[in-house]
Amino acid sequence: MGNNILILEITSGICCILTAIFLHYSAIPKSNNKKNYQKGYTVVKIASLILGISALLFAYFGNVIDTYDKRSFIQIILPVETLLVFWVFVYPLYDKNKLKNFLKYQVFYTTVLCTANIIYLFVAKGMSGEWFYYLLVSCYVIQFAFYTIIFIHISKIWLKKKSTESSNFKKYPFRIWIAGFIIGVMGIVAEVYPNEIYLQIFTLCYTVFFISLGIQYHNYSIIAPVETVSQEVTIAPEETNSKPETPKPEEKRHGQGNDIIKEKITIWVQHKGYLQLGVTIQDLSREIGINRTYLSNYINETYQSNFNGWLNDLRIEEAKQKIISSPEINLSDLAEMVGFADQAHFSKQFKQKEGIPPSVWKKEHRAKSEKD
Template identity: 35%
Template sequence: MEPSIYSYSLCVALPLMLFFGFYFLFAKTPEKVIFENYLRSRRIMGIALLLLAANYSVHFFFGIRFVDVNAAILMNLSTYFLCYWLFSSALTTLLDRFYITRRRLQTHLGMWLLFSVLSGVILLLLPGGTMQKVGLAVMAVWLIGYGLFLVRRLLLAYYKAVRIFNDTHSDDIGSYVKWMSVFTWWAVIFGVSCGLLTFLPDEWVFVWILSSVPFYIYLFCCYQNYLLFYEQVESVMESEVISEEEILCEAPSYHAEIAEKIKEWIDNDGYIRPRLTIKELSDILHTNRTYLSAYIKTTYHLSFRDWIIGLRIEYAKRLLAQYQTLTVADVSEKSGFQSPSHFIRLFKVIAGCTPTQWRKKGAD
């Protein structure tokens, strides 16, 4: 491989990695207590990016790939293993503030040390040949398996958060954290690819380096954008930590009474109230929100959000049919939706056509 191609690719990636890493570590966030978890997550991510930048620096300034390819592979494998943990921890802690514990930290650091030592024995002490190739294959499988284990843990936290949002809020709070799911799947593809590219011939190594540029730019932009919505999402997460008193509270025995209250509330179009939460509805109905959530699921077989959306769409249909002069934007606002575009998208999913098309069908 021409050393210049390899060097140029590092010249592109290394400054970006250093900038992103130091920015995540030292950039300020709003001085509110609620942002402590976001800051913790961003600092963990900053450490991961600086570790990768250190890896790139060794490649760039010392040309370790050309001096000792086995040492380069060892450094890459050890760095990836540790960064897998840091990346997943940074994202998971955004959704589960109690994820990082001393015991979990010690366990994963111990696994990293064991992985690094065994990789070093295979690459530096075993003679080249079949035995070394088999050993490297085992380490590669371990690395990929470890990454997939962390991905599963992150996705479970993500889906749990989305489920909480849908069970407690009429607004689509889950859309604010969707980038984590997108990034996680991209990270799976990128992480596995990086592991495989480590073993490629020298002339293809620059692909491994350049492929990191769009990946980390996307990560940086997502963290910056999430800062705009983090306070709202974290407030929801905090409000949904059920107290011990509520957990111990037995479900009310007045099933028929709560059904009557809900029917009266629906008849009065209470669901068109913007940004409605299950906590607000439980206060209106004078009931326990945990019981109310369970009642909605068992009675309507829907999450709170889907139930409210269904009621609002039916209300919107009545407005479209009765008031031909109302615009789609007017109907959207009167029905309690966040925006006309959001309303049209949901209407099309549920009704199978746009509000305008539905109104024309009704007129015909």
């Protein structure tokens, strides 16, 4: 193995491990971050650590054992890193049970693919250019293309949910994804065309990418959860000049007036917090800083409904507006966009509120629009 590649591998390994250490010790407190960002943050650390350790091991053994060449290293590690990077990107956008089940299957697929690569390269002493080698490369290409298609589909749903956010905020994950896509394509080329100069360039590129991924994900994990906070300032009611009202006995006892709860819930609704999948009254309580019991009592008394009923009403009204604005929208996508776990649950809740299924409501609205 060339000295340049050896030096690059050592440098790459150290940089990736330092990135993982940086992410570990600069972790964002859970109180300021959503669960899906925390999960993605953890996966970034794991991906950087695995790549760093693997690079150092390759640099150590590659100087002695000829079969541990750069192409073999790429062929084994690339499916693993691709899965982890995919995981990193989709967690903040789409944290659903069916995605988790999908990722479990992908872990199994990636494990089988890596095992097949190891057996072929180091047990069967397979070489590049043979049909089975290209079959293994093709399996990775399918994995890479499949993840790309899924990410594009998920990101479209996420963008529609984030219609109230700034354009720069919405583009934040996609800038890094484009870089990751380029690295994936470069990895495929490296497997098929293992030129020494190209391998050096590829090593440099993926090292820079993982350093950037760690830093950018850290920044994004800070920006995303507090994005709505910066917007609340612009729409907060002007109450600085108003005279303080005399607290009601109940407010004195609870320490939190209904006006404060109403104001915070209004802001939360304006920013469409109810579109979050799996949001609970505990999540809302933490997000707006109101005691859960007081919040529950306020919702029950004000909206004559419990939290779940009130939440479903908001989501169904949102769904109706989206049907009106986009009559051709698919009901399955619509269910996901407005925060329901699946179309069946969405249809059930919609029928309970409106008396008819969403498909019938959609047809009736379309017919009415055509008459008008």
